[in-house]
Amino acid sequence: MANIVQFENVGLRYGVGEETLCDVSFTLRSGQFHFLTGASGAGKTSLLRLLYLSQRPSRGIIRLFGEDAVILPRDRLPGFRRRIGVVFQDFRLIPHLSAADNIALPLRVAGMAESDVARAVREMLNWIGLSERAAARPATLSGGEQQRVAIARAVIARPELLVADEPTGNVDPAMAERLLHLFHSLHRLGTTVVMATHDWHLIERVPGAHHLHLERGRLVDPDPHPPVASPAPASPPPIPARPDAKPSTIVRSGL
Amino acid sequence: MKRGGKTRATGAEARALDDGGGAHVMSWVIAIMLFLTLLAGAAGLATARAAGALDRQMAGRLTVQIVEGEAQRRDAAAAQVLGVLRAQPDVALATPVAQADLARMLQPWLGTDAEAAGLPVPALIDVDLTSDGSAAIARVRKAVMRASPAARVDAHATWLGPVGRLLDTAAWLAGAIILLMLVATMAVVMLAARAGLEAHRGTIEVIHMLGATDRQVARLFQRRIALDAGIGAVAGGILAGAAILLIAGQVGALDSELLGGMRLGLGDMAMLIALPFAFVVLAVGAARLAVLRQMRRML
Ligand SMILES: Nc1ncnc2c1ncn2[C@@H]1O[C@H](COP(=O)(O)OP(=O)(O)O)[C@@H](O)[C@H]1O
Ligand SMILES: [Mg+2]
Numbered sequence: 260m261a262n263i264v265q266f267e268n269v270g271l272r273y274g275v276g277e278e279t280l281c282d283v284s285f286t287l288r289s290g291q292f293h294f295l296t297g298a299s300g301a302g303k304t305s306l307l308r309l310l311y312l313s314q315r316p317s318r319g320i321i322r323l324f325g326e327d328a329v330i331l332p333r334d335r336l337p338g339f340r341r342r343i344g345v346v347f348q349d350f351r352l353i354p355h356l357s358a359a360d361n362i363a364l365p366l367r368v369a370g371m372a373e374s375d376v377a378r379a380v381r382e383m384l385n386w387i388g389l390s391e392r393a394a395a396r397p398a399t400l401s402g403g404e405q406q407r408v409a410i411a412r413a414v415i416a417r418p419e420l421l422v423a424d425e426p427t428g429n430v431d432p433a434m435a436e437r438l439l440h441l442f443h444s445l446h447r448l449g450t451t452v453v454m455a456t457h458d459w460h461l462i463e464r465v466p467g468a469h470h471l472h473l474e475r476g477r478l479v480d481p482d483p484h485p486p487v488a489s490p491a492p493a494s495p496p497p498i499p500a501r502p503d504a505k506p507s508t509i510v511r512s513g514l
Numbered sequence: 515m516k517r518g519g520k521t522r523a524t525g526a527e528a529r530a531l532d533d534g535g536g537a538h539v540m541s542w543v544i545a546i547m548l549f550l551t552l553l554a555g556a557a558g559l560a561t562a563r564a565a566g567a568l569d570r571q572m573a574g575r576l577t578v579q580i581v582e583g584e585a586q587r588r589d590a591a592a593a594q595v596l597g598v599l600r601a602q603p604d605v606a607l608a609t610p611v612a613q614a615d616l617a618r619m620l621q622p623w624l625g626t627d628a629e630a631a632g633l634p635v636p637a638l639i640d641v642d643l644t645s646d647g648s649a650a651i652a653r654v655r656k657a658v659m660r661a662s663p664a665a666r667v668d669a670h671a672t673w674l675g676p677v678g679r680l681l682d683t684a685a686w687l688a689g690a691i692i693l694l695m696l697v698a699t700m701a702v703v704m705l706a707a708r709a710g711l712e713a714h715r716g717t718i719e720v721i722h723m724l725g726a727t728d729r730q731v732a733r734l735f736q737r738r739i740a741l742d743a744g745i746g747a748v749a750g751g752i753l754a755g756a757a758i759l760l761i762a763g764q765v766g767a768l769d770s771e772l773l774g775g776m777r778l779g780l781g782d783m784a785m786l787i788a789l790p791f792a793f794v795v796l797a798v799g800a801a802r803l804a805v806l807r808q809m810r811r812m813l
Contacts, residue, residue, distance in 0.1 A: 341725035368726045
């Protein structure tokens with residue numbers, strides 16, 4: 260398995276003051292499912308932004324798809340971004356576009372022929388169970404529906420790397436479960452997934468998933484007993500892992 | 515990229531920018547600016563034409579007047595002066611103005627039969643010179659004076675000169691106004707594009723993060739601006755065209771020799787018709803510049 264992402268001693272500082280991310284080193288292998296946990300303000304979003312090239316680090320090395328992402332010239336960034344799907348923490352759906360047009364955006368940006376776009380969007384709407392709401396504007400969709408549209412948009416172009424920032428943050432547990440299923444089925448199709456969450460129960464639901472844990476901007480070993488150990492009553496059975504999934508090993512370097 | 519996909523795609527993306535504020539302001543601004551520019555342009559070109567016509571009329575032309583109360587002596591002097599003029603190498607053409615024409619011209623002032631009333635009517639000779647230099651005028655004047663002391667030489671350039679200079683100035687001023695309008699329009703368009711960029715920041719960030727290139731984003735704005743500017747250009751163009759036709763009709767009805775030169779040639783028309791297109795192209799170019807500049811500040 261090739262390394263799809265490699266961070267080495269990455270630091271990120273917004274303006275002056277303390278580093279938001281400090282000496283972050285880890286490796287993501289192609290085709291794996293990764294959870295990123297940490298308290299609010301620990302730097303999850305910041306780390307993901309480095310990953311989806313919305314921010315450059317202050318120091319350190321980031322290798323993405325085998326290339327040095329830090330010194331990547333600006334005009335090559337779009338090509339890299341098209342290989343990464345992002346589910347933003349706040350969805351960022353375009354308010355004036357219908358659900359279908361929002362989902363179609365990555366394909367249109369990539370210049371796909373319109374007939375192919377239509378077919379792909381139809382399939383995707385079907386997959387997220389929103390075929391009837393294809394023409395609806397985001398504002399008329401429920402939170403969970405918006406989230407599914409955001410996820411559909413992130414995955415429609417079959418990205419090699421899928422980055423999701425707390426995609427289950429604002430939905431009820433049943434919806435969180437459904438969304439996790441969506442991600443997991445993508446993962447089974449070969450996509451590398453990085454999902455930020457502070458819902459530790461979700462982690463247990465994906466056997467074989469890898470786990471990165473941030474504490475005040477530093478990666479630390481995840482506590483096997485989460486601090487918010489509310490006993491999950493009658494927790495549903497784990498989602499079956501990929502047939503080829505190996506026992507969990509946190510692939511990390513420089514720690 | 516497949517052609518079909520690309521065109522439809524940009525159209526679909528462009529809808530993302532539809533709801534932006536200030537879109538129609540652009541149409542208004544272009545319409546008003548274009549209207550004013552076209553009027554200034556038409557006025558400038560027509561004035562330049564009039565100045566040119568006047569120049570051609572004035573240059574190397576003079577009128578010789580023989581002021582003599584007694585008709586027979588007057589006609590004799592006129593005939594003598596005419597002979598002298600025609601002998602001059604500086605003179606290309608010397609044409610006596612028929613007394614009948616003169617009487618008709620003077621009729622409003624002197625009544626139907628000035629001659630009979632004993633009022634002195636001068637004899638006039640129109641002279642075209644071979645060159646329009648003042649030396650030639652001086653030579654002709656000297657020869658004429660020698661031939662008859664009753665003769666007076668008026669070079670047209672002397673009395674129409676200030677009018678010609680005024681027309682020249684007006685034409686230059688119109689040109690300057692057009693240039694200023696273009697600069698102002700570009701500035702407004704750039705401001706509007708930047709405001710639009712600001713209004714759509716969220717949308718653009720998303721499209722940008724989905725891997726759109728700067729050019730793709732710029733194209734979204736270009737389409738919008740081209741559409742808005744196009745609407746403005748059509749509106750402004752039609753209004754200005756109507757105004758120009760109206761004024762042209764009224765000038766034509768004046769039957770004035772001075773304003774008669776205010777005619778737009780085919781080249782002038784072509785220039786005016788090109789202006790709306792120039793406005794749209796300029797607007798799109800300015801918008802592209804503003805967007806690309808702003809985009810380069812993003813990672
Ligand atoms: N654009 C920014 N400018 C300045 N500070 C920021 C910015 N984004 C995040 N931060 C700060 O960085 C820290 C980590 O934020 P974030 O990465 O959003 O954490 P998380 O996603 O884990 O809640 C916070 O203290 C936050 O205030
Ligand atoms: Mg966050």
